[in-house]
Amino acid sequence: MLGLLGHNGAGKSTALQMLTGCLLPDSGEIEICGISMLKHPIQAKKNIGYLPETPPLYRELSVNDYLTFAARLHGVRSDMVSELLVQARQNCGLESVGKKIIGTLSKGYQQRVGIAQAIIHRPALIVLDEPTVGLDPSQIRETRALIRELGNSYSVILSTHLLSEVESICDRVEIMQHGKLIYADSSAAMQHFGGAIGFIVSLRNPPAIGILQDIPGVTAVEQLSATQFRVLHKVADNPSAELLRLAAQQNWQLEQLAPLQATLEEVFVKITAAESGKAAAS
Amino acid sequence: MIRLLAFRELRSLFAIPSTWLVLATLQFIFAWFFLARLEAFLAIQPQLAQLANAPGVTLTVGAPVFNMAALLLMMLTPMFTMRSIAEQRRNQTLTLLLSAPLSGRHIVLGKFFGLLFFLTILICSIPLMLYTLAFGTHLDHGLLMGNCVGLLLLTASYIALGLYISALTVQPIIAAIGALSVLTGLWLADIGATAENSPWHFISPLHHFQNFNIGLLDSGDAAFFILFSAVFLLLTVKQLRNNRRHG
Numbered sequence: 001m002l003g004l005l006g007h008n009g010a011g012k013s014t015a016l017q018m019l020t021g022c023l024l025p026d027s028g029e030i031e032i033c034g035i036s037m038l039k040h041p042i043q044a045k046k047n048i049g050y051l052p053e054t055p056p057l058y059r060e061l062s063v064n065d066y067l068t069f070a071a072r073l074h075g076v077r078s079d080m081v082s083e084l085l086v087q088a089r090q091n092c093g094l095e096s097v098g099k100k101i102i103g104t105l106s107k108g109y110q111q112r113v114g115i116a117q118a119i120i121h122r123p124a125l126i127v128l129d130e131p132t133v134g135l136d137p138s139q140i141r142e143t144r145a146l147i148r149e150l151g152n153s154y155s156v157i158l159s160t161h162l163l164s165e166v167e168s169i170c171d172r173v174e175i176m177q178h179g180k181l182i183y184a185d186s187s188a189a190m191q192h193f194g195g196a197i198g199f200i201v202s203l204r205n206p207p208a209i210g211i212l213q214d215i216p217g218v219t220a221v222e223q224l225s226a227t228q229f230r231v232l233h234k235v236a237d238n239p240s241a242e243l244l245r246l247a248a249q250q251n252w253q254l255e256q257l258a259p260l261q262a263t264l265e266e267v268f269v270k271i272t273a274a275e276s277g278k279a280a281a282s
Numbered sequence: 283m284i285r286l287l288a289f290r291e292l293r294s295l296f297a298i299p300s301t302w303l304v305l306a307t308l309q310f311i312f313a314w315f316f317l318a319r320l321e322a323f324l325a326i327q328p329q330l331a332q333l334a335n336a337p338g339v340t341l342t343v344g345a346p347v348f349n350m351a352a353l354l355l356m357m358l359t360p361m362f363t364m365r366s367i368a369e370q371r372r373n374q375t376l377t378l379l380l381s382a383p384l385s386g387r388h389i390v391l392g393k394f395f396g397l398l399f400f401l402t403i404l405i406c407s408i409p410l411m412l413y414t415l416a417f418g419t420h421l422d423h424g425l426l427m428g429n430c431v432g433l434l435l436l437t438a439s440y441i442a443l444g445l446y447i448s449a450l451t452v453q454p455i456i457a458a459i460g461a462l463s464v465l466t467g468l469w470l471a472d473i474g475a476t477a478e479n480s481p482w483h484f485i486s487p488l489h490h491f492q493n494f495n496i497g498l499l500d501s502g503d504a505a506f507f508i509l510f511s512a513v514f515l516l517l518t519v520k521q522l523r524n525n526r527r528h529g
Contacts, residue, residue, distance in 0.1 A: 020381040024527045045383040056378035058290075060297035069290050073283075073382040101297075117378070 001151040003170030004159040011179035012159040020050040049123035055114030059103030074121035088120040108139035198232035204253035287392020340422035360461035363444025368457035425497040432494025435507035442514035449521040
């Protein structure tokens, strides 16, 4: 599950359109499952299911007709279609709307039809371009759950400018800016990018700040409020056990101990800013 | 694959109420015109009977109906071709076809045959209507067949041109107006050119239909229609590829 991040206009959609053969690149090479998109587009496209930014729905067709057409279009044999249709509808929660005309469905359902269209032929790779844009919060949650489920059985590339989406769904993150890839790593590693490791501790009856600093492993302590401290520590040496022991022993009345997580927002801004700085320097 | 696409095109067309409205209106116009011609024929029939080698009912009633159908289709075809590429690009539904394992040739031919089949259904009503005369008189089957074939070929060339212009723009209205003006321009240039061997006659599809209309099957005319359609279909395939290169 790969998340493609970037500001608006960073080139995410264009990259995905090239990946799926909707746009031809001026130069370079695209390979899908080892098949060149430029030399053997038909073979390569067989391995892709693509949901563009605007779902390509024929609004006048019924859900069943549309999905059948999408499956046949990707070379599914006609005797296999009905089985795949049932499965795709089941996966995307479309069981109850099979006979409805797509144009009459709500936006959330239309998005699901779009996703169903991308997975019905069981492609090796699913490409989703901003799949949760324009949905209401509960639909977003459902769609994300659906995508996470897809991630268990397919490779998924997901483009988005919502960082929380990447945080909650993706294993790997790539960041684009001005049409270039500027960062690629696992999303867990991204959370630690440039940030320190530590936790926030709340003590109702706090000791002097020096005592906290003296706990082995602690590198820095910062007082955030009367009862809250930000404690930074070394990667290898986690002082939380020692802290808990002391808190119990000396009656500091521990309220909360939360690992310090840089939000992706911060990390994202850091990465893009670092990259802009580099560009300005050179 | 082409059949699948053509079938989808038909299905979408018949799912829209306006298609049925167009079919009904057109049928009404054809019938009205047919009855008017028939009435006129009945009025002059006594005079015609005195002529040696007088024109028959097929030529005086049938041929003008086909001729008018040719003109009406010229105005109608752009309305359908504009939907098939320009509007699909605008609604971004063309992406589905572009990302599917198809070549541009499949897409264009699928749309071409889908539309051709639809307009054939529309055209079919004309010979059916004319054959009701067979209850009362003898008809010239050859002339009717010639007209049907000619009208089909003519429609094919309209569709090919319409598809090409549809591929040039993302604005369906511009696609429709563009195709309409090219077709009308060719027709007006044809009837405006008085010289017998004017080049306008040669490049106007409607001019080539005139021979079919009077029952003259000329392989040159048929070849013109086939070439005309093939050239514009090829250009459409090329244009689709260009669109992918330039976004």
